[in-house]
Amino acid sequence: MKTLRRNALSGYSWLMLVFLYLPILILVLYSFNDSRINATWTGFTWKWYVSLFENRQVMQALMNSMTIGVISSVIATVLGTAAALAVKHYSIRWSNIFNGLMYLPIVIPEIMMGLAMLVLFSQVQMELGKVTLILAHVTFSMPYVMVIISGRLADMGKELEEASQDLGATPWETLRYVTLPLIMPGIIAGFLMAFTLSLDDFIISFFVAGPNSTTLPLYIYGLVKRGVSPEVNALSTLLIVSTVLLVVVAEIFRRKDSKNNQSIF
């Protein structure tokens, strides 16, 4: 009876996994298909990947994604870290409300954010392009950085910083030699998270992109109009693989973080 139940449960778990990953698996599988259409399997090939790297448009989109991703996540990490520190150290008035407002962008529908930013940019007559994309990406990824670092700061407690100040360190030295090293894994995890979000974002980018700022997701969307070709599959596969890698690395940093944490206390 018990084994039956256990079998049923594990069967169910596997079904859930299939449900979640089957579409992605098929997408990846057909990126290696020799035929131009996603209907029949005719043989294994790398040629779609090769043709991607020979395509100037794809390379341009990749460059755009990278530039925008790196710049926006560096800015988001700096701002997010600073904000997390500020919220922790200074119990500013209405800090709960402030906190809530900081996290709100996470739950606001992306389409609203995108539209709002488009309206703002055209109100102040900013030309759409890389700069507006970077601004937008900073806006939506900063709250995530803040969440990650705030969590780390809460775990850390006040004792170490207080001890450091008791021993005569200036606030700056405390930040430099105590706080930052302790939360560094969190900062790195936050940075990688921000980069991943920037790399994957479609909806907000869709609204605020301009000349010479087509990112990979925007390009994939444009390609689909011409029918889903194996190149689209190949490009999506690369995007998925890099996203997964980044998330795994971010998670490793986050875990290392909490392990260190335990050994300290």
Next chain:
Amino acid sequence: MKRFKSLMIGALTAVLAVTAVGCSSSSEQEQQVLNIYSWADNFDQDVIKDFEQKFNVKVNYDVYGSNEEMLAKVQAGASGYDLIQPSDYMVGTMIQLGLLEELNKANIPNMGNIVSTFKTPPYDKENKYSLVYTWGITGIAYNKKYVKETPTSWNDLWNEAYKGRVIMLNDPREVMGMALIKNGFSNSTTNTKELEKSFADLKKVVPNVVAFDTDNIKQKMIAEEAWIGTVWSGDAAFIHAQNPDVEYVIPKEGATIWADTLAIPKGAKNKEMAEKFINYLMDPEVSVKNYESIGYSNPNEKAYPLHSEEYRSNKMVFLDTADIARAEWLVDVGETLQQYDRYWTEMKSGR
């Protein structure tokens, strides 16, 4: 302490430097920039490269997935593009909204090279604002393994032998337009009687239809899930290359023609360069290279003799001028559009 400070400063400088490079690339000193907003894969890569070298210009090529998307961007007023590619009906809309610049024909002497039908399209009668770039005709594609007799009329889609094997575009104007043409009316009629009659006729074909699905027509025809259907000529060429059993005809009653055009949005910064690019694309030799690479029908009549035998013998790409003349554009139907949409919803929900 010091090390950390210099590290921070270093990082900050790096960020600023990269940002500055990112910004300034759009305003490089001498080299001009042409910002194109178009459909994906719509130009041959070498053609763009040659143009860049010849005119010392940097071409930025961004893509959109639908006319409405492009319209929204241009309407937002902050887009910064010099050249866009609205489809036929969208040209009409954009002219009405005052969103297009008039083309300076002195800069585009090659304009005269195009097929005469394209010199007087109803949405822009004198090519004042736009020039046809890619185009096609919605005809019948059929798999000769299953469809033994070559179709000649739209009526063949109504044949009961093809029950569950007919595929159609997922577009009210295209499909209603087809039914209207079949019944001898204009594909853009505003006459409610004509619409009613054609709709009653269209309802009878529904049991035959496997799907109304523009995006997967190619797949379904190649995989032989669908045997016959309403297909754009360009898609038919693509299907034929993958499954040689699929052929294409333009029915005797006529058919709907469409085009994506070249146009310049209001306030474009580099209008003259955009015109030079249009002129370049309409050069007969350049156009041969371009269209054979992207696989669309060339509107450039002067280029016809220069095309390869293979391109010329493909009757899905190299369409007969008589067929072009017979085909009809979809034009704005004003208020009647609601009726088209109502019939469309009724038909699809009644399935």
